[in-house]
Amino acid sequence: MGIRAGIYAVLILLWLGVAGLGGPTFGKLSEVQTNDQTSFLPASAEATRALEWQNKFQTSEAIPAVVVLTGTGELEASAVTALAEKLAGFTYLEGDVVGPFISKDGQAAELLVPISGETEAKEGVEELRSLIAAEKPEGTTAYVTGPAGFSADLAEAFGGIDGVLLGVALAAVLVILLLVYRSLLLPITVLMTSMVALCAAILSVYFMASEGWIRLDGQAQGILSILVIGAATDYSLLFVARHKEALVAGADKWQAVSTAFKSSLEPIVASGGTVTVGLLCLLFSDLNSNKALGPIGASGIIFSIIAALTFLPAVLGLLGRAAYWPFAPKPQSAPQDPGIPAGLWGRIAGFVARHPRPIWMITVVVLAAGVLGVTGLKAHGVPQSELVVGGSEARDGQVALGEHFPGGTGSPATVIVDQADAQATLDKALDVTGVDSAYLQAENGGPALAERGIEPYEVQGRNLISVTLADAADSDEAKQTIVALRDAVHQVNSQALVGGTTATQLDTNATAQADLYKIIPTSLGAIFVILMLLLRSVLAPLLLMITTVLSYGTAMGVSALVFNNVFNYVGADPSVPLFGFVFLVALGVDYNIFLMTRVREESLKIGTYEGMRRGLQVTGGVITSAGVVLAATFAALGVVPIMFLGQLGFIVAFGVLLDTFIVRSLLVPALVEEIGPKVWWPSKLARKIGASK
Structure with a gap:
């Protein structure tokens, strides 16, 4: 008995050590996350190849934020210009503020603010929104939208994953377990089994993500927490049921653990193995986000199995019938007739x-x-504007932008094409229905203007064409335009690449x-x-x-x-x-x-x-x-x-x-x-x- 108790104690201490390491790591998962949709596409996707070329045309990794101002009447150009000048002191500004651009009806203005790629979009956008709220012209409504705005709203929504999601899940499970077992110790023991399994899974996922083996996003992190808590609790319930059966049959606390282990080993391993294999099938996905969930979820299930078959038996072995207090199972004098x-x-x-x-x-x-x-x-x-449920300033700003400007403003499509075919490709793109405007990009990021001696920027024999769509970049109409645009430019040069936000989503x-x-x-x-x-x-x-x-x-x-x-x-x-x-x-x-x-x-x-x-x-x-x-x-x-x-x-x-x-x-x-x-x-x-x- 002393040897068994010692083994159980060592197992518990080992798992608590894992929990001590994994707990703090939970808060560090955001450091190895990436929620950039482009990074999840396969390398063969046209949008991915276009992005690789687009990066060669950029001198910075700034994330564009689109500031939209609207009023009930015509805006004063001087007031909007004054705001643009004040934004020059924005902490996270990388480069120059572009604009303002006044809408044709005079009731809206647009500013493009490049936010430094060295910081999180959420942090930069929060400061930008605070600054604009304090400095905007009187009587106007201001929004921060565009790629940076949507990224910030998405990051804000994912902020609940670290604490709120886990707390709600654990509270729900605790209530159910209290109702099922009518015990105080047993529900806590089962929840501890789930938590040590989650801590071990977090350590493995953090290691895989930090080594670049997987691409972790907020969705996968949330699913991991839920999956481990649910699965580890399920496997624990099965083990506890077998353990209780053994106690009712008259086994002592050591025999009960041994009997429960032998009878639950096969179904727990088989069921966990089934889930693991199902998740690992996601490795066949061409999307890196789907592919990553395979090993992420599989690691969670594997540690759930191990915890349910080691940590839980060790705790039950030491507690015995006391784990079920105040309704400890009593041995039956005769076995029940199974029929x-x-x-x-x-x-x-x-x-x-x-x-x-x-x-x-x-x-x-x-x-x-x-x-x-x-x-x-x-x-x-x-x-993209509908990914976040509830309020979203970026979504509201996108709507306001579309009411006064071309919907694709701030999120242009890009065409990468050989320099020899650049002008013909530009002409072809301008003929596509759904394209509002397009230009060959100069080195400064603006349009090339031959009459001013501003030549198109050339990189390794290629030019970049910036295409503004008439519809919002995340709309179905914009996706149809991208399909038509690809068909059109491929007629000029089959090696041309069309990328950008809409192409990535498509x-x-x-x-x-x-x-x-x-x-x-x-x-x-x-x-x-x-x-x-x-x-x-x-x-x-x-x-x-x-x-x-x-x-x-x-x-x-x-x-x-x-x-x-x-x-x-x-x-x-x-x-x-x-x-x-x-x-x-x-x-x-x-x-x-x-x-x-x-x-x-x-x-x-x-x-x-x-x-x-x-x-x-x-x-x-x-x-x-x-x-x-x-x-x-x-x-x-x-x-x-x-x-x-x-x-x-x-x-x-x-x-x-x-x-x-x-x-x-x-x-x-x-x-x-x-x-x-x-x-x-x-x-x-x-x-x-x-x-x-």
């Missing part, structure tokens, strides 16, 4: 066993009806949609192989995969209806259905693994039909609790005002609840009862376990 249903889940199992066919048929029809909503899913990209959306057709089949195939190895069957894994995919389709269909008619979202990022698939299919199979490994275990003893009932009876409570916990953690993503995270959180939370209460509780058991022992085909168990109903 006699008991409690709520016993009654549900009995009901499913008596009416399997009507249950699975009705369930399939209801789920299929939900799938129809997928036709309304608008996952073709979201304008290429990102196209790449994300292409990823769906690669990653979904790969993920399905990999998970199917794992299930076959685990269940030693072909039919059972096929059954589980079909029901899980059906559940995913229903979740996406219902989510589309909610997004369109309740939240009134303008659309969704193309990565939303991909991430929804990876999480829902992997996590949905998770619960089926918990169920079916227990059903197989019981079927070896009492036959398939009774084994199904017994398996549902004993796992129903713990799997339902795990599902509610996971749904609550993903729902916490809604506190971060980022549309992508809110949509993903809703899809996964709803899908997990659907899978927990409908698919795993009714559909899968009903199908197993309908098929009987043949569900284990081609295993010998299909013939050996032939107990009749």
